[in-house]
C-alpha cells in the first residue's frame with residue numbers, strides 16, 4: 001500500500017480524533033506525506049465526529065471523495081451506516097458494535113422509544129466486501145478500561161495498513177495519557193489478535209449502496225396514498241391531522257395506512273408532513289404517470 | 303403558473319440527501335414543502351432560482367433542494383443574497399434565515415436589506431429559540447418563556463419582526479404559519495412575485511427545545527396551539543394571542559398576532575437601479 005485514505009467515524013467522547021492523530025503520526029514516522037482533517041462539534045445534532053486521514057508519497061487534498069475510502073473505521077453502529085456510502089466498493093470496514101442513541105432519534109420522550117437503526121450485520125455484510133466487527137468496549141474493559149476502546153480498534157486496523165508493529169506501539173505510547181499506557185497497549189494487542197478469517201469476512205454481496213433507502217414509489221401501497229416509510233420520523237402529525245383517521249403509526253413508529261377506503265384525498269397529511277413522507281395522488285395524475293412511464297421508462301427530473 | 307391541485311414539488315428535492323436532519327415534528331419541514339410548492343406554482347426553472355441560507359436548523363433547508371444554493375455564515379445570508387442579486391439580477395433569489403440568525407446576529411443585515419429594497423424574498427423561520435445550538439434564548443422568545451439560558455423564564459420582551467421590517471422599509475411584509483401550509487404557499491408566491499424586498503415571517507415550531515422546555519407537547523400539539531392564537535388579517539381581530547407553540551398561559555394572553563399580507567408598497571428596487579446606473583455610465587464611455 002503506497003497510499004491510503006482512511007475514514008474514522010464515531011460520536012463525541014469515543015476518542016476518534018485521538019485515534020486518527022495516532023495513525024497520522026505513525027504514517028509520518030514511516031516517511032509518508034500525511035493530511036488529516038476532522039469535523040467535530042454539533043453534538044446537539046447527534047454528536048458526529050469524523051476524521052479523514054490520507055497518506056502517500058504526496059497528498060494534495062485532505063478530504064476523501066465519496067466512495068474512495070480504503071478503510072472505514074466506525075466506532076459506533078449508527079455512524080457505520082451513515083458513512084457507508086463513503087467506502088470504496090469491496091474495501092474493508094471495521095465496525096465497533098457500540099450503540100449511542102442520539103437525542104434526535106428519540107421519538108417519544110416519555111417512553112424513550114427510539115428510531116435508532118437495528119443492528120443488522122447480515123444486511124451490512126451483504127453490502128460490504130470485507131466486514132470486521134468487534135465489541136471494542138468489551139475488549140477495552142477486559143484490558144482495564146472501556147476508555148481504551150479506540151486503542152482496541154487501532155489494533156483491528158493495524159494489520160490492514162503497511163506500518164511496522166513497533167511504530168504502532170511507539171506512537172500509541174506517546175499519545176495516550178502516561179498513566180494509561182499499559183491498558184492501551186493491552187487493548188491494542190487484544191484488537192490486533194482478533195481473528196477475522198477470510199471465509200467469514202468475504203461476502204459476494206451487492207456493492208451498490210443506497211444512502212437513504214429511497215427506491216422510488218412503493219407500488220404495494222394503496223393507490224391513492226404513497227408512503228415513504230424510510231423518511232417518516234413518526235412525529236404523529238399526519239395521524240392527528242387526518243379528519244377520517246386513515247393513518248396510524250405502526251410498531252416501528254412509521255406511518256401506516258390503516259383505513260385506505262376512508263381517505264377523501266384532502267391532502268392534509270401531505271401538506272403537514274415535515275418529512276415529505278406522504279404523497280396523495282389523484283386519479284388523473286396516476287393515469288398520466290402510467291402513460292409517461294410506459295413511454296419513457298423512467299421519471300425525468302428537471 | 304402551474305394550477306394543478308397537487309404540486310409536483312418532489313422534483314426539487316435532492317433525494318440523495320433525504321431524509322433531512324430536522325427533528326421529528328419540526329415545523330421547518332412543512333415550510334420547506336410550502337416553499338417548493340410555491341416555486342413549482344410559479345413554474346420557475348431550477349437554474350434560475352437561488353436559495354441562500356445562513357446557519358441554524360432553518361438554514362439547513364438549502365442542503366435539500368436542487369436549485370442554485372449557498373450555505374453561508376451565521377446571520378449573513380442576506381449580504382450574500384444581496385451580492386448575488388446585484389451580480390445576477392435575472393435570478394429569483396430567496397434567503398432563508400432563522401429568528402436568531404436573522405434578528406440577532408444578522409439583525410443589521412436584515413434591516414439594511416429592507417431599507418435597500420433589494421429584490422430578495424426573505425423567509426424568516428421563527429421558532430422562538432435557538433434550535434441547533436441547544437435551545438438558548440432568542441430575540442423572539444416571549445417574556446417568561448423558558449429556554450436553556452433562561453431557566454427561570456425570559457425577562458426581555460421579544461421582537462415583532464414584521465413591525466420591525468415594515469419600519470425598516472421592506473416593501474412586502476407578511477406572516478405565515480407552518481400550521482397553515484396552503485396559505486403559506488400563497489404568501490410565498492406573492493412574496494416572490496413582488497418586486498423589491500419581500501419579508502415573510504413564518505411561525506414554525508421547535509418541539510425538541512422550545513416545546514420541551516415549556517411543556518407545550520410535541521409537533522402535533524404545537525401546530526394546534528399555533529392555530530388558536532393567531533388571526534388572519536382580513537378577519538376581525540379577536541382576543542387571541544400567539545407565540546409559536548404557545549399554550550394558554552396568562553403571561554402572554556393579551557398578545558395578538560396577525561397573519562397574512564401585512565404591508566405592501568411599490569418603491570424603487572436596488573438591483574434595477576444599479577444596473578440602470580451601470581448602463582448609463584457605460585454609455586458615457588471611460589472618463
Ligand code: SF4
Nearest residue numbers: 242263264266267269
Ligand atoms: S388525504 Fe386526507 S383523508 Fe386521506 S389520509 Fe391524508 S389527511 Fe386523511
Ligand code: SF4
Nearest residue numbers: 232233235236238273
Ligand atoms: S407527518 Fe410525516 S413524518 Fe410525521 S408521522 Fe406522518 S408521515 Fe411520518
Ligand code: SF4
Nearest residue numbers: 324325328359433508
Ligand atoms: S432543534 Fe428545534 S428547530 Fe431544530 S430541527 Fe429540532 S425541532 Fe427543529
